[in-house]
Structures are given as structure tokens and as C-alpha cells.
Amino acid sequence: MPLDPAQRAVVELAPQASGVVVGAPGSGKTTAVVARVRALLAAGLAxxxxxxxxPTRQAATxxxxxxxxxxxxxxxxxxxRSVAAFAYQLVRAHAVHAGLDQPQLLTGPDEDRIVQDLIDGDAEDEAEGARRWPTWLGAEIRSTRGFRTELRAFLAECTTLGITPAALAARGEGSDREVWVSLASFAVDYQAVLARLRGAHRDAAGLVREAVGLARTLRPVSPA
Incomplete structure (x- = not known):
């Protein structure tokens, strides 16, 4: 199927050019990407x-x-490659070069289990009179899979944006958002669990952020 003018404009960009392509599903973005890669290799890139x-491993495959x-x-x-897989490659290469423990990526079920254990602990604490969460966010809501999914997504977004638990708590207190303070407290405990795991465990968001930091600070090694 021939490319339309918009797709050809993407494919024919200079190798060093950058741009943003926006389109609905099925509009031909992937076709343009494949043609762009073919054109770059034909232009002499290795x-x-x-x-x-x-974004995902399935899409990468x-x-x-x-x-x-x-x-x-x-x-x-x-x-x-998926973003997480490429991030893992960068972080692992740096760890090997620096003599550090190689990273181990937590799977989605691993993350969900950690979150579930912490939520269960919160319910036990509430039974003894200690409350982390607002009263409107009861144990019944927090026990649902949907809440765990949203909580994991929120924690990942904070990691991606570089928002620390302390900064999140400060924002919550400054804007009278009690739940942000609760989330900050939960994030502290979540990060503490990761730190106690054997080996250099990272969740996907932490791995990507670490890779971004390495890409910004490390300098390429000049060939001898």
C-alpha cells in the first residue's frame, strides 16, 4: 500500500531530524515507522x-x-524494544561496567503482591486504631484490584516525574489533599520494601528513570 503525503514526509526526514507524529489507531503510524527505519538503513545507517x-513488550514483539x-x-x-527492556539494557550494562549487582526487574504480579501486602497491613493497623488513609477511602475500596492498579499507576507516574514521597506529601499538605499525604506515606513503605529485597530489584518505572539519568550523565567512550 503506497504511503500518503504525511507518511512520506516522516519517512523522508533527515536522519538527525526529530518530530512528533500524531494519529488515531489504524491511521498508519506503524507503517510510517517501518518505512522510516527502512529508509534510514538505505541511507547508510548501520x-x-x-x-x-x-510502550509494551507485546507491541515491541x-x-x-x-x-x-x-x-x-x-x-x-x-x-x-519496549521502553522497559531498553532501560534494563542500559542499567544492566552500567552495573556490569561498575561492578555492581545486576538489576532485577519486578514483574507486574510481584508489584501487585507487594502493594496487596501493604494494603492488608493498613487494614490491620486500622483495626488497632492507626489510620493512614482518609475515612472516605475505606478498606473495602482499597481491597479491590482496581484500586491496586490505580495505586501502582500513581506510584509509577510519581517515579517517572521525579516526585519524591516528601515532595508529594508537601504538595498534599499545601493543597489540602489529604489523600496525597496518604499516598506519600504509602510510597515510603513501598520503596522500603523494594530496598529490603535481595538483589538490585527495580520496578519498571524506577528502572526507566534510572536509565534516563544514566543517558543524561554518562559520556560515550571514545574508541582507542
């Missing part, structure tokens, strides 16, 4: 100089197959 990042067929050349590794 496969190891090209990488497509996707699907795109990886399309790219392999489209480029038709051998590559030293997959041309598409």
Missing part, C-alpha cells in the same frame, strides 16, 4: 544505530517481526 521504542521482514538485512539485535 542497524545498530537504529532503535524503535514501544509485533513490530520486531515487521521490521525484520521490511529491512531484509541481518541485525545484531532486535530493532524494536
Amino acid at each position: 542497524p545498530e544505530e537504529v532503535l524503535v521504542l514501544t 509485533a513490530l520486531r517481526d515487521r521490521l525484520a521482514i521490511a529491512v531484509g538485512v541481518a541485525t545484531p539485535g532486535p530493532l524494536a
Whole structure:
């Protein structure tokens, strides 16, 4: 299927150019990405100089197959990776180079279990008179899968944005948002659990933020 003018404009950008492509599902963004990668390799870039990042592993797997067929050349590794997988690669390489423990990525079920254990502990504390959460956010609500999912997403977003528990608590107190103070307290306990785990465990959001920090501060090694 031929590319439309908007897709061709993306594909024909100079290799060093950057841009933002916006489109609804099914509008041809992925087709444009595949054609862009093919054009970059045809322009002389080596496969190891090209990488497509996707939000999820499933999307990376699907795109990886399309790219392999489209480029038709051998590559030293997959041309598409999820953001978390690429972050893991960066952090792991740095850890190996620095002689540190290699990172271990917590799975979604691992994170959910930690959150569930902390929520269960909050319910036990409330039975003894100690309350972390606002009264309108009762134990029945906090015990639901939906609440755990939203809580994990909130913690991940704070990590991504660099909002520490202390900063979150301060914002909550300054804007009279009691639940933010509660979330900050929960985040402290969540991070403490991660710190006590054996090995260098990270959740996905923490791993991505660490990788971003490395990308900003580390300098490439010049060839000898």
C-alpha cells in the first residue's frame, strides 16, 4: 500500500531530524515507522544505530517481526524494544561496567503482591486504631484490584516525574489533599520494601528513570 503525503514526509526526514507524529489507531503510524527505519538503513545507517521504542513488550514483539521482514538485512539485535527492556539494557550494562549487582526487574504480579501486602497491613493497623488513609477511602475500596492498579499507576507516574514521597506529601499538605499525604506515606513503605529485597530489584518505572539519568550523565567512550 503506497504511503500518503504525511507518511512520506516522516519517512523522508533527515536522519538527525526529530518530530512528533500524531494519529488515531489504524491511521498508519506503524507503517510510517517501518518505512522510516527502512529508509534510514538505505541511507547508510548501520542497524545498530537504529532503535524503535514501544510502550509494551507485546507491541515491541509485533513490530520486531515487521521490521525484520521490511529491512531484509541481518541485525545484531532486535530493532524494536519496549521502553522497559531498553532501560534494563542500559542499567544492566552500567552495573556490569561498575561492578555492581545486576538489576532485577519486578514483574507486574510481584508489584501487585507487594502493594496487596501493604494494603492488608493498613487494614490491620486500622483495626488497632492507626489510620493512614482518609475515612472516605475505606478498606473495602482499597481491597479491590482496581484500586491496586490505580495505586501502582500513581506510584509509577510519581517515579517517572521525579516526585519524591516528601515532595508529594508537601504538595498534599499545601493543597489540602489529604489523600496525597496518604499516598506519600504509602510510597515510603513501598520503596522500603523494594530496598529490603535481595538483589538490585527495580520496578519498571524506577528502572526507566534510572536509565534516563544514566543517558543524561554518562559520556560515550571514545574508541582507542
